[in-house]
Amino acid sequence: MAAKTQRRERADVVSTTEGQRHGVLFNFLTSVSLCLRGKENHRVFASLRSSILMLMCLVVPSFGEFRFPMPEFSTGYEHPAVHTPEPSNAMVGWDVAVLIGALALASFLVLKRRKRNEILLLTLFSMVYFGFIRNGCVCSVGSVQNIIAGMVDSTYGVPLTVLVFFAAPLVFALFFGRVFCASVCPLGAIQEAVAFKPVKVPPAVEKVLSVFPFIYLGLTALSVVMGAGFIICQYDPFVGFFRMGASFGMLVFGGLMLVLGIFVARPYCRFLCPYGVLLNWCSKLSRRHAVITPTDCITCHLCADSCPYNAINEPTPAAEPEARSTGARRLGLLILLVPVLVAVGVGVGSLLKEPLSRMHPNVQLAERVAGEELGRYEGTNIESEAFRGSDQPIDDLYAEALELKEGFGIGGMWLGAFIGLVIGCKLISISILRKREGYEPDRGTCYSCGRCFKYCPVKE
Structure with missing residues (x-):
């Protein structure tokens, strides 16, 4: 009886949540229909946004369904394989x-x-x-x-x-x-x-x-x-x-x-x-x-005020802010600076071998197992316990982690070179003055x- 009562209560919660979602979606579709019929005002769009925010708030009940892990049995029982159906070609x-x-x-x-x-x-x-x-x-x-x-x-x-x-x-x-x-x-x-x-x-x-x-x-x-x-x-x-x-x-x-x-x-x-x-x-x-x-821009500045992305370029002043020779010298120096930035990026990237390698789960596992062996941690976690239950030697795990760290060290240098190149190109782009008669995106x-x-x- 207790199990049936729990299932009934769970069904009531699910049905209530589904009803709330359907109500939110109904309000959304109603607002869309008003817009399509020409009633384009701030209240309609506020209703649209409110419906979306309400829909996002309804994730909490469904989030609770995944909190608890599957039970473990000591009788040799094995969980049946769960097969996720592939999406149909029609839907794709x-x-x-x-x-x-x-x-x-x-x-x-x-x-x-x-x-x-x-x-x-x-x-x-x-x-x-x-x-x-x-x-x-x-x-x-x-x-x-x-x-x-x-x-x-x-x-x-x-x-x-x-x-x-x-x-x-x-x-x-x-x-x-x-x-x-x-x-x-x-x-x-x-x-x-x-x-x-x-x-x-x-x-x-x-x-x-x-x-x-x-x-x-x-x-x-x-x-x-x-x-x-x-x-x-x-x-x-x-x-x-x-x-x-x-x-x-x-x-x-x-x-x-x-x-x-x-x-x-x-x-x-x-x-x-x-x-x-x-x-x-x-x-x-x-x-x-x-x-x-x-048509022609009247330089009223209203568009630039309305853009929250700083994605509108202002017109250039009538008088040039500096001599062309000054701009050319600055551009030349920035071009010469690019290889320096790339070299600095390579050096910094090589120093990030350790933190970058921790992106890999096997490196994390090796460091956890090593910490447990040295007494830095009390007990084991799920990953280290599963590893200790396998047949893989610890030395092989350590060797794999060291190889991965070397690979991340090389990758870190490439990453640093890429970022250095990006910074150099951005500095060059900022230094180049382009003539504009009006406001342009x-x-x-x-x-x-x-x-x-x-x-x-x-x-x-």
């Missing part, structure tokens, strides 16, 4: 179709329609579909890891769907700018939904923090090459909300990121996202890109979100 094809359709629609809305509210509606759709319905996977951001794995390991097969999710946003960025970031990426969409009062980050601070996505990209490549795992997926701050369950630490991290996103627009996109590095490069070469005004950092469309007083 549908995901690809929705991705391509969303990218095409985003390009049309950004370049032709130029309506911020319509772009925001597509953003919310992408968050619901690619985020909550498809649980944030397949993810274009995480696909970077699969592509790197396929490049370094000939036995690793990259699924066609993953390849499309990796390549399609980059192809669209080459032609139309970062329309994927504008309203298709679920990670960017969930941050856009909470950006109620974004403030500007000082440009100098923005330039310094913009190096971190390159560091994250380098660490991602190093982790994949060394077999340490897919760290983008391990530390995705929003997948816990999309999948209605994650570790407590990751839920806290994601919650803090969303709270920060209220005041600092898209902190993950701007200061962490490794895929954004590739989109930035492609968007700089874009054939067409979002423009602030459809920075093709690399502009997310094509459409905020400037709304504030520009010049209409077609």
Whole structure:
């Protein structure tokens, strides 16, 4: 009777939670229908955002389902194998179709329609579909890891769907700018939904923090090459909300990121996202890109005030701020500085062999076992106990850890060289003065979100 009562109570909790989710989704769809019928006002969009936030808050009941491990038996009982069904080809094809359709629609809305509210509606759709319905996977951001794995390991097969999710946003960025970031990426969409009062980050601070996505990209490549795992997926701050369950630490991290996103627009996109590095490069070469005004700019500065990303470049003054010879000398010195920065990066990277190697679980295990042997730890943990129950000699584990550390030492030097090159190129880019007659979006950092469309007083 007690077991039946517990099951009944559990069913009541699940049904209540499902009812709450259905109610939130009903409110969301109602708000969308009002927008589509022309009722585009702040209350409607506030209702949309509130529905999304309520949906994210409902992860707590489902998170509790995974707290307790499976029971252990001493009678020789073995747990039956759990088989996870593969996604159907129809669903995979549908995901690809929705991705391509969303990218095409985003390009049309950004370049032709130029309506911020319509772009925001597509953003919310992408968050619901690619985020909550498809649980944030397949993810274009995480696909970077699969592509790197396929490049370094000939036995690793990259699924066609993953390849499309990796390549399609980059192809669209080459032609139309970062329309994927504008309203298709679920990670960017969930941050856009909470950006109620974004403030500007000082440009100098923005330039310094913009190096971190390159560091994250380098660490991602190093982790994949060394077999340490897919760290983008391990530390995705929003997948816990999309999948209605994650570790407590990751839920806290994601919650803090969303709270920060209220005041600092898209902190993950701007200061962490490794895929954004590739989109930035492609968007700089874009054939067409979002423009602030459809005609001549009247330099009213309203667009620059409305952009929370510091992604709008101001017009250059009529009088040149310095002589050309001065700028040429500075550029020459910075070019000569690049090899020095690369060499410094190599040296610093070689010193990070120990901390970088701890990215690999086998190195962590070897250090744990060694600590237990030396009496630094009391008792064992799950990993070390499982190792001691295996047939692998401790010396083999230590030898493998030493080999991995040497590999991470070489990888750390490559990582340092890459970061040194990035810093040098950024200094050169800052030093070059480009002539502009009006306010123009920075093709690399502009997310094509459409905020400037709304504030520009010049209409077609």
